[in-house]
Amino acid sequence: MNNSVNLDKALEKFRKILEEQLIRVEDMKSQGDFVDYASLDKIIIGVCGGDGIGPTITAAAREVLEYILADEVSAGKIEFRDIGGLTLENRIAHGKAIPDDVLAELKACHIVLKGPTTTPQKGSGLPNIESANVAMRRELDLFANIRPVRVPEEGIDWCIFRENTEGAYAVGSKGFNVTDDIAVDFTITTKQGSTRIAEIAYDYARKNGKTRVSLVTKANVIKTTDGNFLEDCHRVAESYPEITTDEWYADIMTAKLVDTKRRRDFQVLLLPNLYGDIISDEAAEFQGGVGTAGCANVGKRYAMFEAIHGSAPRMVNEGRAKFADPCSMLRAAVMLLSHIGYQTEADKLARALDICTLEEKKLVITGRDTGATTKEFSDYVLETLKSLG
Numbered sequence: 001m002n003n004s005v006n007l008d009k010a011l012e013k014f015r016k017i018l019e020e021q022l023i024r025v026e027d028m029k030s031q032g033d034f035v036d037y038a039s040l041d042k043i044i045i046g047v048c049g050g051d052g053i054g055p056t057i058t059a060a061a062r063e064v065l066e067y068i069l070a071d072e073v074s075a076g077k078i079e080f081r082d083i084g085g086l087t088l089e090n091r092i093a094h095g096k097a098i099p100d101d102v103l104a105e106l107k108a109c110h111i112v113l114k115g116p117t118t119t120p121q122k123g124s125g126l127p128n129i130e131s132a133n134v135a136m137r138r139e140l141d142l143f144a145n146i147r148p149v150r151v152p153e154e155g156i157d158w159c160i161f162r163e164n165t166e167g168a169y170a171v172g173s174k175g176f177n178v179t180d181d182i183a184v185d186f187t188i189t190t191k192q193g194s195t196r197i198a199e200i201a202y203d204y205a206r207k208n209g210k211t212r213v214s215l216v217t218k219a220n221v222i223k224t225t226d227g228n229f230l231e232d233c234h235r236v237a238e239s240y241p242e243i244t245t246d247e248w249y250a251d252i253m254t255a256k257l258v259d260t261k262r263r264r265d266f267q268v269l270l271l272p273n274l275y276g277d278i279i280s281d282e283a284a285e286f287q288g289g290v291g292t293a294g295c296a297n298v299g300k301r302y303a304m305f306e307a308i309h310g311s312a313p314r315m316v317n318e319g320r321a322k323f324a325d326p327c328s329m330l331r332a333a334v335m336l337l338s339h340i341g342y343q344t345e346a347d348k349l350a351r352a353l354d355i356c357t358l359e360e361k362k363l364v365i366t367g368r369d370t371g372a373t374t375k376e377f378s379d380y381v382l383e384t385l386k387s388l389g
């Protein structure tokens, strides 16, 4: 194929991407306010186990939530609903990151509790379909990925606000080979997208007595999109004069997070999607690993709660799935309770988790047969919870 034909084809694809993004911006502009869960007759929580270790750790979190919310469930105020079709097999069978009927089921819920899903990648031998996570965040417009990390004895108390629908992820599955030699991917930043994640981060900071928000980009190199992200965050910051804003490049931030003298000063980190992905894994490592970290994916209409990690196929292949740490999903459950207005219950579950993982440590999870199984550990959390009354 000659170069001008290649170029025309590439430009056509690029045009399509931009047209879709223009529509997305209009959608963002016309969105209403956040759901008021207190005004709903019933809150429906859809549960997807996912792949790999997902079903095991999701079942643990569901059991604990069902215990905590038992009265609400019997009163018909909360319903747990199984959503079975978000498995890798079913996604491959439909050739889609989220099959249409599964997406319709998800959209009929208010909240989703989701186990990790396996993402095939180029050369893995599996069809190279888009990540179900990324698709769900986009389809439900879950723009804020909120990832707390806490290590009290080291003075670490961070809350990471990762933009969740834009950046390198917005059209991550829509890059293409222009010729045999040239490949392109795209990163996208919009004013609406940056503003809404900044607003939620600064709002969290204000409501939680935080005094500092750190913006993390590579605006020295990725000048336009990261540059705009910074500008939009600073504009939002003007409405929060009591909060100090500082800027970091993502590379030095990864270094500073291992600097024990400086890292305790960080409070709220606000980042574009890809940097948020990378830095949240690093941050979670100080807390005991990604298996200990959960997150909230929040949008105006829907919210989804999950572990920050993947489905750990290696653990499954090595027969270690039953030793997976349920704490990531249990921490996600804390955030779920808080999000739907059950703050006392959220605090109690967080307290039980702190007792089990930081203080008493009667059982320890090691991810292998040297430690407790998922079930043993979640039973321990449940017993601790019951003892708190």
Ligand code: IPM
Pocket: 119, 131, 133, 134, 277, 307, 308, 309, 310
């Ligand atoms: C996360 C995960 C996902 C991501 C993967 C599974 C697609 O790493 O939630 O951080 O990159 O966002």
Ligand code: MG
Pocket: 277, 278, 281, 308, 309
């Ligand atoms: Mg990640």
